Amino acid sequence: MTNRFRTASGGRIDRAAPLSFRFDGQTFSGFKGDTLASALIANGVHLVGRSFKYHRPRGFLSAGSDEPNALVNVARDAARAAPNLRATQVELYEGLKAQSQNRWPSLSFDAGAVNDLAAPFLPAGFYYKTFMWPAGAWKRFYEPKIRAMAGLGVAPDLPDPDRYTQNHAHCDVLVVGAGPAGLAAALAAAESGAKVILCDEQAELGGSLLSETTATIEGKPAADWLAATLATLTARDNVTLMPRTTAFGYFPHNHIALAERVTEHLAAPGPDLPRERLWEVRAKEVVIAAGALERPLVFPDNDRPGVLLADSARTYANRYGTKVGERAVIFTACDAGYRAALDLKAAGVSIAAIADLRAEVSGELPSRALAAGIDVRPSTVLVGTKGRLRVASAQLAKVTKGAVGPAETIACDSVLMSGGFTPSVHLFSQSRGKLVWDGAAGAYLPGTSVERERSAGACRGVNGLQRVLEDGYAQGEAAALAARTYTSPARGATPAPAAPSRSIPASAEDLGTDGFIGATPHGRNPAFTKAFVDWQNDVTAKDLKLATREGMRSIEHVKRYTTTGMATDQGKTSNMNALGIVSEALDTPVPKIGLTTFRPPFTPTTFGLFAGAARGDVFDPVRKTAIHDWAAEHGAAFEDVGNWKRAHYFPRAGEDMHAAVARECKAVRASVGMFDASTLGKIEVVGPDAAEFMNRMYTNAWAKLEPGRLRYGVMLREDGFVMDDGVVGRMAADRFHVTTTTGGAPRVLAHMEDYLQTEWPDLDVWLTSTTEQWSVIAVQGPKAREVIAPLIEGIDLSKEAFPHMSVREGTILGVPTRLFSVSFTGELGFEINVPSAYGRAVWEAVYAAGERFGITPYGTETMHVLRAEKGYIIVGQETDGTATPDDVNLGWAVGKAKKDFVGKRSLLRESMSAPDRRQLVGLKTTDPKIVLEEGAQIVADPAAPVPVPMLGFVTSSYHSAVLGRSIALAMVKGGRARIGTKLMVPMPTHAIEVEVVEPVFYDPKGERLNG
Amino acid sequence: MLIITCPWCGARPEVEFRYGGEAHIARPADPSALTDAEWADFLYNRTNPKGLHAERWRHIHGCGRYFNALRDTVSDFFVTTYKAGEKRPDIDASSGGSK
């Protein structure tokens, strides 16, 4: 197990713990503490992907979550596969299996690379310009082809077998980022007694300290200080440390979403562990210590494998004991290039040259580089690189007075670049804080806050290890203090950042604030160069300039036109350079170009995390009645009605739905059937003013309804349109048993509460939802009374004593019942309300009692047919929110003498009684066998010139077994006046002739209701 | 997710609440006395301000009560909440804060 590109010693890897892993089928070795990236680099592997658009060979650019290139698929098995993981964040474990993506057939030979040669034909906005027409071709042809060629990873198509949990946490101070600023902030807040959560996206806490080899803090080597600080924080019971935890979203009122990766790094995850945990944190105060991201330099062919960010190369050497190559050329605009050069040289990498964009090169780091004998070249740029699957040389050229001189080729196997550091303001920006351009820092920095947060350290432009530590401590202390006086989540005026309150002496190389934004000069023909700005979306400097030439001015437009910054890396490495290039092209200062909005998530987040436990059976609550299991045992087919499972029909052996429904319908009309109506909404309206309240809420008059009687009630919205309906029983002078439609129950209760609480708080009325408390067993048919009579005690069931539309209280099998004489079928009928706990027992008793009459359980389909034969409407089927009571033949239910009720004033508007309104009618097809399609349009003459005037539409349509023909209900313009006339229902192939009829098809006189 | 202060229960997360439209629009005592235009104004016309907006919220997954709130439509933050029936607090938009 030898890694050719390992340093002799050092790093935070455990050299005593070798691990074997596979990448694209080949076996490699690494060490515990490696990432997949560092282990591959240690094995000399840099080619790890093909680019999105041009399929150019790509290697690692960075060592962290900003990595745009090295996206891999890590799969434990066919179901446990995660695409698009950044290899720089994948922790190595024994047996890890990873695959590169976006290449076919293989990484080293990729057929899609022809796109690179065709690049002159793939400019910015190419997709928009080229694939616009013919209509429909995008969906049928272009999109699938482009997706196949330019896809990212492939998601597994098996169900995810892992668990994801969702948790809430509260704290005084949440510190995001455990680099020097975050650690100091957590320390200060913890010492102030605050309850602290410190989270960091990396496996190890420490941030930039993990890459320090020579820095000291408080007299100790940085690594020792880090270990001591973590030990101190761990020992405190007011601190929670959360490694492998990304703060990916900042939502209002300090609601921060954290993604904790629990098992991704384990070779054999315990079965008890969830794969990831979502933490929804509410913090009184937040300290953002997100650090800064190194910027690439934009020069031709800056994307070859082996071209990396300089400080990332330093991290590979110092933290992972891994050399990015044998011989490096460095291109820098700041001192970070020198620091990397010195550390890499110490690790055994030879430094061929340092090309420095700056003319003046002075200071401690450059001096040390010169002293170390490194070839330092000021005013020098890289104008290109060569090498097919790995960089093999760099072309350096002197810049004199803006002119690029001749190029000199220097052989190398790696190119390390640094354009300076960009403060990571993503979370601050997500919190809706205002960013301000700081000319001196050459960066956008946090300005006015919206939330109770403060930034600390490099993410607010503070640099230098000691200053960062002291700033972190000060902000942490200030946050703890603010949390102590917390009274509400509101942010007052943005406080000035706290001044350092404690000295934390530290020594480390000072990088200063130099840097570069934009594209470096190269003097080459821009038509034949590709200088990448956005690696993941394959956007070049040329594309951005083209966008400005084509008229884009705002950075938001340039972003959408070129897709720069729109990839999964959210422009972490690209945004500032894109701004710089657009600024130069438009000759407009950067702050005038604007900045694109940073949106969550900070890094890609799994769907599993968001779904949590809400999958499969528990995705959405399922509501079942007490009789559900009986129906299931008797072979019912179910349908979903809202969250309810309702028995749809009860097929017998060999029956399809049509046959079952026809049998069920006939049984009810001929003898008796039973139906589970428990899902009906129920509201108990109680109080001295209950009748007055009902008067105002429903169209009907309630004052004279005697206790013991039922009435069909119609409820309107204030705009006069039918909202709900249901049978209401007056149980006592001050008590109503209100029923609503199955789907309407919550809406009706909220509507009632609204008026009761806010318009008529003077009414003494109480509303209680009782939907779940009652099981409702409808017994319908000529034999209904005979079936239930033997079971009922305390109620005289005779026609005279218990007429249609009555309610009586008594017992059934000793169980208290509210017995309704009511029918939604047109037959003699009863609805037995019993407490839900007894629902099934009573149902079974009724079923047994009905056996001698052949009692037939029926489902919602039969219920629908039977009510349609009688022309009873279903709110939401015949009505669509634009029907008045009169439109659906319910004018009789409106209490004309009532002074007021909800919706009454609207009904008085002239248009609400216009004769050409759509009205409920029946339709009979000329051919009785044809069953119309619900929703079909109705016209007078299908041959009329388009647009053909639409007269209405079919709302309900069934085959009626008892009538031996089809029936339909419809809403038709001026429908009642058209009764007796013929209309047409046009279908794609032909038009169907129908006759407009009265909407009551069966027993129009209603004689069967009384049995 | 916002924290909303129910005047009856205290501070609770936004998911416990439901928006109820603009506040302080009383249903006319005698709707039949209104012209069609006046009735339409009551039914449909709302102020839709940029800045402070008095609106109704219901603590639907808590006490079930309707209450009123002043919310800044620019920042989305609540400035204050108060019980139904109480007068709109005399706060101007520049006070900015949120509760």
Ligand SMILES: [Zn+2]
């Ligand atoms: Zn409440």
